Amino acid sequence: MGEAMTFKIKVNDVEHEVDVDSDIPLLWVLRDVLGMTGTKFGCGRALCGACTVHVNGMPMRSCVMPVGDLGESSVTTIEAIGDTPIGEELQKAWLDLEVVQCGYCQSGQIMSAAALLASTPEPTDHDIDTAMAGNICRCGTYVRIREAIKQVAQTSQGD
Amino acid sequence: MSIRVRDDTQSANLSRRGFLRASVAAGGGLLIAFSLPSRLVDARETIEAESFSPDGFIRIDPYGRVTVIVPQVEMGQGTFTSCPMLIAEELEVALSEIQTEQAPPDGALYSNSLIGSQVTGGSTSIRAFYEPLRKAGATAREMLIAAAATTWSVEPSSCRAESGNVIHEPSGRKLGYGALAEKAAMVPVPEEVALKEPSAFKLIGTPAKRLDTPDKVNGKTIYGIDAKVPGMKIATLAICPVFGGKLKGVDASKALQIKNVLQVVQTADTVAVVATNMGAAKKGLAALEIEWDAGPNAKLTTSDIVADMAKASEADGVLVRHEGDVPKALEDASQTLEAIYEVPFLAHTTMEPLNCTVHVREEGCDIWVGTQVIGRAQAVAAELTGLPPEKVVVHNHMLGGGFGRRLEVDFIAKAVEIAKQVDGPVKLIWSREEDIQHDLYRPSFYDRLHAGLDSDGMPVAWSHRICGSSVIARWASPAFKDGYDFDTVDGALEMPYAIPNVRLQYVRHEPPGIPTGFWRSVGPSHNIFVVESFIDECAAAANKDPLEYRRALLAKAPRALAVLELAAEKAGWGEKLPERSGRGIAVQNVFASFMAQVAEVEVSKSGEANVKRVTCAVDCGVVINPNTIEAQVQSAIVYGLSAALFDEITLKDGRVEQSNFHDYRALHMNEMPSIDIHIVKSDEAPGGMGEPGTSALVPAVFNAVYAATGVRLRRPPLKADHLKV
Numbered sequence: 001m002g003e004a005m006t007f008k009i010k011v012n013d014v015e016h017e018v019d020v021d022s023d024i025p026l027l028w029v030l031r032d033v034l035g036m037t038g039t040k041f042g043c044g045r046a047l048c049g050a051c052t053v054h055v056n057g058m059p060m061r062s063c064v065m066p067v068g069d070l071g072e073s074s075v076t077t078i079e080a081i082g083d084t085p086i087g088e089e090l091q092k093a094w095l096d097l098e099v100v101q102c103g104y105c106q107s108g109q110i111m112s113a114a115a116l117l118a119s120t121p122e123p124t125d126h127d128i129d130t131a132m133a134g135n136i137c138r139c140g141t142y143v144r145i146r147e148a149i150k151q152v153a154q155t156s157q158g159d
Numbered sequence: 160m161s162i163r164v165r166d167d168t169q170s171a172n173l174s175r176r177g178f179l180r181a182s183v184a185a186g187g188g189l190l191i192a193f194s195l196p197s198r199l200v201d202a203r204e205t206i207e208a209e210s211f212s213p214d215g216f217i218r219i220d221p222y223g224r225v226t227v228i229v230p231q232v233e234m235g236q237g238t239f240t241s242c243p244m245l246i247a248e249e250l251e252v253a254l255s256e257i258q259t260e261q262a263p264p265d266g267a268l269y270s271n272s273l274i275g276s277q278v279t280g281g282s283t284s285i286r287a288f289y290e291p292l293r294k295a296g297a298t299a300r301e302m303l304i305a306a307a308a309t310t311w312s313v314e315p316s317s318c319r320a321e322s323g324n325v326i327h328e329p330s331g332r333k334l335g336y337g338a339l340a341e342k343a344a345m346v347p348v349p350e351e352v353a354l355k356e357p358s359a360f361k362l363i364g365t366p367a368k369r370l371d372t373p374d375k376v377n378g379k380t381i382y383g384i385d386a387k388v389p390g391m392k393i394a395t396l397a398i399c400p401v402f403g404g405k406l407k408g409v410d411a412s413k414a415l416q417i418k419n420v421l422q423v424v425q426t427a428d429t430v431a432v433v434a435t436n437m438g439a440a441k442k443g444l445a446a447l448e449i450e451w452d453a454g455p456n457a458k459l460t461t462s463d464i465v466a467d468m469a470k471a472s473e474a475d476g477v478l479v480r481h482e483g484d485v486p487k488a489l490e491d492a493s494q495t496l497e498a499i500y501e502v503p504f505l506a507h508t509t510m511e512p513l514n515c516t517v518h519v520r521e522e523g524c525d526i527w528v529g530t531q532v533i534g535r536a537q538a539v540a541a542e543l544t545g546l547p548p549e550k551v552v553v554h555n556h557m558l559g560g561g562f563g564r565r566l567e568v569d570f571i572a573k574a575v576e577i578a579k580q581v582d583g584p585v586k587l588i589w590s591r592e593e594d595i596q597h598d599l600y601r602p603s604f605y606d607r608l609h610a611g612l613d614s615d616g617m618p619v620a621w622s623h624r625i626c627g628s629s630v631i632a633r634w635a636s637p638a639f640k641d642g643y644d645f646d647t648v649d650g651a652l653e654m655p656y657a658i659p660n661v662r663l664q665y666v667r668h669e670p671p672g673i674p675t676g677f678w679r680s681v682g683p684s685h686n687i688f689v690v691e692s693f694i695d696e697c698a699a700a701a702n703k704d705p706l707e708y709r710r711a712l713l714a715k716a717p718r719a720l721a722v723l724e725l726a727a728e729k730a731g732w733g734e735k736l737p738e739r740s741g742r743g744i745a746v747q748n749v750f751a752s753f754m755a756q757v758a759e760v761e762v763s764k765s766g767e768a769n770v771k772r773v774t775c776a777v778d779c780g781v782v783i784n785p786n787t788i789e790a791q792v793q794s795a796i797v798y799g800l801s802a803a804l805f806d807e808i809t810l811k812d813g814r815v816e817q818s819n820f821h822d823y824r825a826l827h828m829n830e831m832p833s834i835d836i837h838i839v840k841s842d843e844a845p846g847g848m849g850e851p852g853t854s855a856l857v858p859a860v861f862n863a864v865y866a867a868t869g870v871r872l873r874r875p876p877l878k879a880d881h882l883k884v
């Protein structure tokens with residue numbers, strides 16, 4: 001049972017005070033309390049990756065992340081990932097290569113890809129598989145996701 | 160995804176019942192209204208009269224902005240781009256200048272012309288709208304030219320349209336569409352307009368950029384689940400786990416003590432917890448003590464259903480097709496083969512779980528949802544609230560996947576029933592578990608096949624008896640006629656192969672305790688698997704190469720033959736592969752598109768199949784947007800791979816055993832084969848593209864497994880147990 005109190009959480013560099021139980025997953029705080037619906041619900045059990053956000057730069061499944069465990073951590077969501085150079089390039093590559101179909105999984109895909117490229121700027125196919133295997137796309141956009149990640153890796157290499 | 164429209168509705172009288180009208184738009188400008196393919200209805204006389212009669216509009220405002228109000232919904236298939244492309248081509252505007260809007264089921268602007276419901280499904284969008292949308296664009300263009308010609312007092316024939324302007328060639332004068340729009344609205348609508356020849360297309364056939372995607376990479380797109388309504392509450396539900404069961408009682412006391420839980424709502428077979436956020440609602444649901452009355456299906460298992468179907472399949476069914484004399488040809492054959500093929504129940508698992516937001520008030524009802532059937536959504540809400548349909552407003556949203564699931568309105572009905580008991584708007588979100596356990600499933604089938612081969616090993620008799628559920632009989636009952644419907648036999652009825660004696664029968668068998676629905680590639684998802692596997696068995700029995708065998712039977716089917724040969728060539732058919740690796744091929748003509756796929760599969764000693772490569776050749780007639788076609792084929796192949804390799808829905812004690820993505824799998828990126836897609840250039844009428852890739856994939860994989868191991872499997876998904884050595 002979560003203990004009832006208000007929490008301060010930092011999302012995309014803005015502090016919010018939320019009044020929920022400590023065990024409520026971050027996903028629902030983002031979506032229903034803060035109204036930030038870019039982060040998606042797909043499974044609720046860390047099985048699909050649709051809800052991926054960054055917590056202190058690390059990719060996390062927000063559907064299983066109790067809001068009470070965040071402490072001082074800083075959360076980044078799809079709404080702000082475009083403010084980072086990697087996020088911006090990924091979004092551009094996603095559009096250049098027409099990755100998106102229904103689009104519902106793509107917030108999570110881009111968040112996972114951004115975390116991958118931040119830690120591994122020149123990923124191998126194996127690195128991409130490992131980082132992205134937890135992100136399901138029911139529309140099957142995997143071929144183009146892989147190409148888009150590689151495109152960004154290559155362009156940033158040249159920088 | 161849904162019912163298909165037969166090929167014979169393709170060409171004839173495309174615009175027979177279509178009409179165009181023009182008027183001055185609210186706020187000035189030109190407004191073109193066009194009524195769309197009701198022909199699809201009367202051609203088949205089958206689907207409910209309202210189903211395929213959506214309307215659309217082109218609006219050109221005084222600033223020259225062109226808005227296309229798209230009658231089809233966007234669920235990832237690219238229709239928000241391909242429909243505007245058809246208009247832009249004839250209207251002579253750049254695609255980037257066009258804005259799109261989703262056609263609502265009502266609203267002041269559309270109230271006269273939008274009658275009934277709109278359906279997006281069955282890979283029909285482009286087939287249905289190819290000519291009407293081009294015609295609408297051409298009509299608007301001619302009227303703008305006429306308006307300019309009057310302004311300049313010149314002959315319309317001395318003017319031409321280009322990039323959003325009308326130009327008077329001799330004098331070099333030029334006027335923008337915006338300046339002409341209002342005047343054009345007064346011009347009589349021309350009876351006939353000339354459409355461009357395909358060779359003159361500037362936009363159609365080019366890889367145009369999707370118009371709906373920029374907001375899908377930054378989290379801004381609003382899907383149904385993202386709807387935000389002031390004062391909205393959030394609810395989640397538990398439905399009786401056994402189909403046909405009821406809610407007996409619930410102790411909500413613990414749930415109601417949870418922070419931010421507001422209310423517990425009951426209906427006949429459902430209990431819902433209403434809260435201020437989904438986290439609290441889920442927590443509340445877990446704290447409920449629920450007692451279910453499981454009802455008559457309490458002991459049902461999948462094996463009971465299969466045993467019933469097996470029994471039902473023993474008797475003759477309705478004769479759907481009979482050519483020649485199958486019994487005699489079987490008797491005279493040098494060799495006969497018999498086999499039983501099965502397919503399991505399948506769930507859709509759209510990435511966006513089911514959800515619907517509803518506000519029921521005394522005087523009206525608002526619904527925020529992503530649906531493939533706007534009119535049905537409105538109708539079911541009207542029925543449940545007792546309100547007249549015009550008091551129900553459906554705000555349609557982007558769909559996080561459809562695959563046939565959002566052709567149903569069960570989840571809208573549930574949300575309305577719950578919302579009736581809630582003060583203010585409430586968003587009902589299904590957990591993934593409920594989404595999987597209360598789907599309307601791709602039906603399970605049990606088919607009996609019988610073939611006779613001549614002394615050369617070629618088939619002279621082919622008998623196929625399909626046994627299973629008819630989705631159409633429930634969903635569009637008038638289309639179920641003479642004991643069958645065209646979807647359930649689709650893919651088996653018009654095999655491309657020339658076989659002199661052919662018999663197709665259908666035994667309708669509705670399983671108890673599990674509802675069935677349309678699933679991506681619908682009828683062919685089952686029939687192409689069966690036909691393309693069994694023809695492969697015939698080839699094996701004749702000791703012939705599966706490609707050569709098919710080729711010999713396709714002499715009179717040039718488009719099928721062409722894709723077969725192209726896929727085989729690009730896949731390197733015949734080149735040597737390592738041990739326990741093999742290639743399998745499948746070819747089909749469904750949704751008015753021809754497709755062949757070659758799968759290359761490696762099977763480990765422990766029986767795990769690894770699909771390494773899929774090569775696909777497709778002839779879908781005129782290509783509107785090659786980018787979208789490639790994406791749709793990749794998508795359909797991935798969807799088929801999950802079904803071929805992993806998935807089935809099973810029942811135990813009347814309950815669906817699978818619950819989330821760990822036991823109802825979706826292919827992951829690390830499991831992806833490489834996919835090559837080759838598009839055949841064609842001037843034929845465009846065919847459907849959302850579905851065919853799924854139906855062709857499964858038999859290609861199963862045939863490859865046979866080539867790799869010599870084991871013929873006749874029921875998806877693949878099971879390692881059957882393949883290990």
Ligand code: FES
Pocket residue numbers: 040041042043044045046047048049050051052061062063064
């Ligand atoms: S919703 Fe969090 S991983 Fe699926």
Ligand code: FES
Pocket residue numbers: 100101102103104105106136137138139140141235510559560
């Ligand atoms: S784009 Fe639809 S689920 Fe990935």
